[in-house]
Amino acid sequence: MTSTQPRGDVAVDGAPAGDPVLRVRGLSAHVAGQQVVEHVDLDVAPVGVTALLGRNGVGKTSTIKAVLGLIGRSGTVELDGADLVHLPTHQIVQRGVGYVPEDRExxxxxxxxxxxxxxxxxxxxxxxxxxxxxxxxxxxxxxxxxxxxxxxxxxxxxxxxxxxxxNQVLLVDEPTKGLAPRLVQEVSRVLARAAQVAPILLVEQNLQVVRDLAQHAVVLTDGRSVHHGPAADFLADDALTQRLLGVHAEGGGEPTDGGSGHTGEERA
Amino acid sequence: MSTSTDASAGRRAWVGRLLPLGLVVLLACLPLLDLNLPGVLPGPTYTPGTLHLLALAMVMAALALSYHLLLGVAGLLSFGHALYFGFGAYLLGIVMTELELALVPSVVVVLLAGAVFSTLLGAISLRVTGIPFAMVTLAFAQAGSVLVRRDPGRVTGGEEGMRLPTEHVPDALVGVADTRNLYWLALAALVLAFGLTTWVQRSRAGHVAEAVRENELRVRVLGMRPFLVKLAIFVAASVIAIGMGMVHLLLNSGAVPHIVSAEFTISLLLMVVIGGVGSRWGAVGGAVLYVLLNQRLTVLAQAEWVHDLPAVLRIPLSEPMFILGTLFVLVVMFLPGGLAGTVTRLRGRRRSGGGPEEGAARLEEMDDDEQDQTVGAARP
Amino acid sequence: MSTVVLLLFTGVGLGAIYFLVASGLSLIYGLMHVLNFAHGVFLSLGAFLGFEVASRLGASTWTGFAASLLVGALAGAVFAALTERVLVQRLYERHIEQVLVTVGLGLGAVALFDGIWGTDPRFISGPAWMSRTTHILGANVPNDRFVAILVATLVLVGMVLFLQRTRYGMIIRAGVENRAMVTALGIDVRTAFTLVFTIGGIAAGLGGVLASHYFGYVSPLLGQTLLIFAFIVTVIGGLGSLTGAAVASLLVALLQQFANYYLWGTGDLAVVVLLAVVLLTRPSGLMGRRA
Incomplete structure (x- = not known):
């Protein structure tokens, strides 16, 4: 059940029937000559919310930026079957990719x-x-x-x-970061409504939000995707969340810093 | 298989060490030889004209090496390096004339003054990095250029330039008949500059500078001060330039305001970029190519047949800087890594060391501070 | 008193010319992070072509002068747009190489102008009114100062309206702040790149014509000489800030004029000292965003 690598057209565990709207295979990316994403495979289901999880600095934000072409990348990024990896950012976005960056911008x-x-x-x-x-x-x-x-x-x-x-897909990067609990709920409510309009790939540290919104989960470790599956199953597996996120999911707290170095997204 | 590779690697190491030595010996013997390189050199190698041109090329190569320390090692794009070259040339003349000192003590005075001067200006300029640094160095050099041209106190000779006070210079270094000695002086200066550059690059400061260029943040995290390292390299490069300015004064029996101008620094930039950013041999090669080409193009501009051409061809052909500027643009656009990079690329993808695109990569590394612009990365 | 008034008008007139060069430089740097060493060429080309047109239509007529402004602006715009499209854009995102290309272009173009128009300054004249003076508070102020001030003010107002009121202006303002996010909204920012170059070229071309009247001559090095002061202005004003460029243009030009008169011709040095002081106290310039 754990660590299923999606390959080819084999449906990802827990993904509902239907082709993924966004299909990423073997994605790697670099910033200023440093590798920040090693090898990421992920599918964003055609409906609902897919969560992209992992400790701080494993390359979640970099993965999103690489999908958008904001940083140099290679691999396969397909939106609705069409390859995006050679397109400049603005053309990718024009094809129906909405982006909510970390730190709002x-x-x-x-x-x-x-x-x-x-x-x-x-x-x-x-x-x-x-x-x-x-x-x-x-x-x-x-x-x-x-x-x-x-x-x-x-x-x-x-x-x-x-x-x-x-949009065909929304890429939402840590929308609740630094917000008061009341606002976190507000954002969560908005995302639930947004997910009815377009599928979402969500990077989120607040596991309660993930639990409320996400149907699927992809987990990264050191720039690699290491787990794909239904979000609920993942969060229920205490040993797994402890190993991959460094938290007891039941506690619902923020994952601790895995200390895996600088990967671009923690430069502040 | 592996033994043959070892043997060839060993041979390459030997060649790498012997080739420069042989080259220096050959260059040292040139004034005693009667060699002709038609189309490249204006006459046989023992003639004063040719020796002067070669000596000029060597001084510029040494100066280009000091610019390489700034651009290639520390990643600093300076538009004011000419200021230090001019400082050396003019101050040496002024010190000899005004203080009535002999050549050697004057040189010591100028070097000491230059170290203080460059530390001061470097410390101010390095308050900013990247493109603002380029502008600030340009502004300081411009102030120096204005000062030299305005000639306060009647010491620089203004637009006319300054004459070498020959009465304070040993006879062996004065006059056309002694061009040989000046040639050897220039050769010695180049060898010294090459040695110094290598030493700075291999020193702790050089290594840290390399690291700073690649990732300033990481160096800060390790607790080192990029500012001090950059300043050290800046001062080293400036002092070498000051030394070369003094040689240039002797070689040309004087100094003209052009050597303090922004255009002069830009010609250094041309040499280093055409040669290949980040490569010592590239800097030397670029400088020699530039000086010889400039000389040949000036000859071409005065050629009879060029004057008979229609204006569309005549005007561009009679402007050496137009041709050099165009060449430079072409190198930047189509030959990333310059001559050195191209040589490495041609010499083989079989060797992995060094990397063919190194020059281009170096220029990109210098952009790091700009990359803070990427979404999400920058401002707190 | 009359000296102060004269210095004031002359300084503001010079500041107007600095602004015409520096505004484009600052916008280009703010949006693209390119230090445009060819900017002086836009100015010189505008000045030379303006001079050619005026001398054909009659240098002393207002028609000739108006045509020279028009042609100067047009020449600057076309040359700047071509520079961006043919050279700078090919090196997309490689900022240092983009600077190097503009350096080479500047060098080559100045040499070419040398070949075409000669290295000696060409002395020019305009409509008779412009070379006369107006009596203000005891000072005889040359009239060409007023023209320079008027044109620069119009350019400033035009730029502000463009930046505030149009979609492209909005894209440029947003791009100066955070270019990557502009592309992440699906906007092709390269069109804006060509646009800022063109706008900068227009301003520089106008500046070239006005500078040739201000100084009384045009030469291949006119642009590159003004460019150095424009660099200083943009650093002092804060890179990327139009207001900063306007304020710093006036500050630098006035300081230069007053120091030249009262401090024994040390205007250029005073400007460099001001630059050093600004760098030591506010490295990001007077109106710079990033502290």
Whole structure:
């Protein structure tokens, strides 16, 4: 059951019927000449939330960036059967990949409205109704510079930028990082709603959020994918979570730092 | 199989050690020989004109080596290296004239003053890195250039340039008849500069600089101060440049404001990049190629047949810097790693050491601070 | 008093020319991290072609002057756009090599201008009004200063409107802040690259024509000489900041004028000292984002 490596067209354990929307095979990536992702295989199921888990610094954020072409990479990245690995970032995104980066990355000098307008993609509907329904605050604060918002509000802008367009898949990187418990629940609620519109690949340290949202889990260790399976089964396996995440999942706490060195995502 | 590889590796090591030695001996004998290289050298090797050109090439090669320390070793893109070269040339003349000192004590004074001067300016310039560093060094050099041209106190000769105060220089180093001695001086200076460069590169500072270039963060984590290491290399490179400036003063019997200008530093950049960033032999080769090519192109510009060409061809052909600039752009775009990189690439993919794309990789490493721009990586 | 007024206007006029060069440099650096050594070439080319057009249409007529501004701006724009598309873009993301290419281009182009127009300065004249002076508070201020100030102000206003009001302006502002995230929103940032080069070329081309009137001549080295001061301006103002470029242009030019007059012609040195002071106290410049 554990450590199943998906190969070829063999369905990943626990994945529902249907081809994965995003299929990654043998992905490796480097930043400034340093290897940060060694070999990652993963499938994002066509519906629901797939969680990408692992200790700090194992290459989760780098994996997401490599999928988007934000860092140099090689391997296979297929979106709906089409290979993306040779495309530049903007073309990958235009094919329907929404991205919510770690640390929000709003344009602090631009207003909230301009942040959203910038995110409007050609050839896509722009669902301001959905976005303002989820985050009424953003409409009220439209003229405010995004840099003056609180962390939680900036996260809303960041999520809204991704949800504004029609997406085939959403890549969401640590959306609850540094947020107060009330806001964590809020983000969790938004992601549950977003997952009804497009499948999500979610990097998340808060295992309670993972438990609430994710159907599938992929676990990385040292830049390699080492486990694929249903999220619930993984989190229920105490020995496994202890070994791969360094926590007792039942405790629901933050994984401890595995100390596996710098892999790009902890540069701050 | 393995023994033959060992034998060839051993032979290569021998060749690697003997070749430079043989080259130095050959160069040292040139003034005594009657060799002709039509199209490359203006005349037989014993003639003063040819010796002067070769000596100039060697001084520039030594200067390019010092620039290699900045760019290739420490990853510092300076646009103000000419300032130190000019500092050496002008100050030596000024010290000899104003303090009425003989050549050798003057040289010592200039070297000491230069070490202090470059430490001071280096410490300020290194407050910033990357492209801002380039701009700041450019600004300082510009100030020096303005100073030399304005000629406060009537010591630099302004636009006219400064004459070598020959009365304080040993007779053996003065006059066209003694070009030979100047040639040998230049050769000695080049050998010394090569030795110093090698030594700095292999010293602890050189190794740390290499590490800083590759990953500054890691060096900081290890508790070392990149600033001090960069400063040490900056001062070493500057002092070598100052020394070469002094040789240049003797060689040309004077100094002109051009040697303090931004264009002069840019010509160094051309030499090092054409030769191959990160390679000592590349720097030397690039400099020699540049000096000889510049000389040949100047001759070409004055050729009869060029004057008879239509303007579209005549104008570009009669501007050596246009041709050199174009060559440089082509090298940057199509020959990553310059001449040295190309030689390594041609010599074989069979050897793994060194790596063919090293020059290009070095330039990319220098970009590291820019890569903070990637999403999620930078600001706290 | 009259000296101060004269120095003030002359300084602001020079600052206007610095701004026309530095604004483009700063935007290009802010968005692309390229230090554009060919920027002075855009200026010189604008000045030379403007000079050629004006002398054909009548250098002393306003038509000739207006045409020279137009042609200067156009020449700067076209040459800058070509530079970006043909040279800089091929070396995408290789910043040091991009700088080297612009260095080579600068070197080659100046040599080519030498060949075409000669190394000696070409003295130029404009409409008669521009070479006359206006009496203000006891000082006789040359009129070409006002033209330079007016044009630079219009360029500043135009740039601000473009950056604030248009989608491409928004992309450029966002890109200066965080270029990778702009591409991660599905935007092809390379179009914006060509655009900032073109805008910089327009400003530099205009600056070339105005500089040739300000200094009274045009020469192949005009651009590269101004470029060095423009570099200093961008570092002092903060790389990537348009406001910083505007403020620092005035600061540098005024300091230069006043030091030249009151401190025995040490204007250029005073500017370098100011640069050193700014670096020691605020390495990211007056308006720089990153501390």
């Amino acid at each position: 709003v344009f602090s000098g631009l207003t909230v409205t301009d942040n959203l307008r910038l995110a409007e993609r050609r050839g896509s509907r722009h669902r301001y109704d959905l976005v303002y329904d989820l985050f009424p605050e953003l409409q009220e604060r439209g003229a405010q510079a995004a840099g003056t918002l609180s962390g939680g509000q900036q996260q809303m802008v960041s999520l809204a930028r991704a949800l504004l367009n029609d």
